[in-house]
Amino acid sequence: MYNFLRRITFTLLVIETLVGMAANGFIVLINCIDWFRTRKLSPNDLILSCLGLSRLAWLVVMTLDRTKVFFSLGNHIWDTHVMPPIVWIFTNSANIWFATWLSVFYLAKIAIFSHPIFLQVKQRISALVPWLLLGSVIFSAMTAVILMTSLNNGFAMCNPSNDSEIKEPDSWKYLDILGMAPNLIPFLIFLSSTILLISSLWKHMRRVQSNGTGTGDLNTQAHLSAIKALASFAVLYLSSFLAITSQAVLILNNMDHSLPVRLLDLVVAAYPSAHTIILILINPKLKQAWVRMLHPLKCCLREVPT
Template sequence: MLRKMPTLFKLFGFVLLVIETLIGMVGNGFIAIVNCIDWFRSRKLSPADMILSCLSLFRFAFHVVLIRAEIFNLFLVNPVLMLNLNISSDFSWLFLNTASLWFAAWLSVLYCVKIANFSHPLFLQMKRRFPGLVPWLLLGTVVFSAITTTVALTGSNIFSKCNLYESHLNKNNDSAINTSNSCEFLILLYIFPNLFPFTMFLFSSILLLTSLWRHKNLLQNSARDVSTEVHLNAIKALASFFVLYVTNIFVEILSIVFFWKGINDNGVHLILFNVIAAYSSGHAVSLIFMSPKLKQESIKMLHQLRC
């Protein structure tokens, strides 16, 4: 069943979303292909390439789910009806997004343990063991994301009560109190899987910044050595990703609040979708330009296309 023609603003937002989605799919697909080729040639992958491969593959799939959801919202059936009929789409959205945030957090932790210099025994032990734990952490991330997504969607029927939250509050009875507690618990259930990897990313970024500051103070002159350049390149990548990550977390929380309040305006959802797509696409582009291997391969590909 087709819907009426969307407004000019919604069409512009949809075109922008398509452009962002294409950039994200090309960027993440390129990262995955380069790492797969290296894996086929050398029969092994570094811990960083493992995380990048999983991150790019999950984000590629996430872009597919994202653009599909917006096409349904704008051109096909009512989004409320789609929410009831297409549970698999909701599961894919939450699962891919949660796993991608965790992969990105593990990548920042790997940057920290490989580049930062601290003499604390716990950090030295983590520096030695973390690269070997990467495959198990990736597998655990997939399992954890699937479990949290399943639990969150199992309790999604409580959202029907949350939409009547204010009217329940006006009644001084036990039902209003129970509904209030259920709503707060369910919102935390949706937000917590995203806040925890963000805390890990923030903590690892602070450690890396501290290491860079201490290293610069130890230099006797203003000349930059190799270690400082490595720190600066990592900080640039983390700084660009930090802005995107914070924005994405804020939008994710905002979308949950809108859903809780029963706000189903397509224009609002389109803005949120564009921000989420910009986060994934922007980080993929920054990873390509910050990684010497990916940057070199992209230049080779552009040269071959030009020829």
């Protein structure tokens, strides 16, 4: 019974990650096609492309790790390879930084505030986006290198050259949590942007209602679409963080291959997959491209004889 449930969980995880890879790859592909056609990319599309690439790489690394665990190819992919954990930490950190700059971009472009600092940011945000993304890449790379160097030093201290038994330091068991710890700063920035955007929507709706013009204007719809994207990210990311924390506790108690650990993998993988689908649905250009891509498939299915 356990092996059956384990196979079902792994199958669901594969489907979930494949959907996430397809959705993130779709965003990158559409924006690359637009870039080749027009030789320019809007700041919003640039952020979405970087976000899609980082999530795609994150899902690939996660799939490799879970596949190795499922087929018992080793205790953990991190045991024998240094590159996968570096890539995981790098893509995980870059992922949340890109999502943070997306929230800041939405705030600057949509929110209605009259503070001079906000107005300055509003005017310069488009020009700042490439530099913010580049800074995020550099910061994420430095975080991955520093963390892996510290972990490798701890590994060497636990395994002297004359010690025949290989020992794993406790810090390696918390690798996933340690990899997410530097994300606290961008996540706080993300939450601040989301709260300010909600405040801006509340302020705008009060103004609209006092004027008696209704709440169906374009600015209200823009606020609501952005808040859907940001709120869904916050819920999914926090769920993923709690799942990773729970997995670390279970692994520390020698429950590496237990069913709860595998079920929590589904929660972790839902974060980059489900949120990307939401981003596609709220983006008119991506949504139209998605519908156009699915239309021939629907026609083919209708023509298949029953």
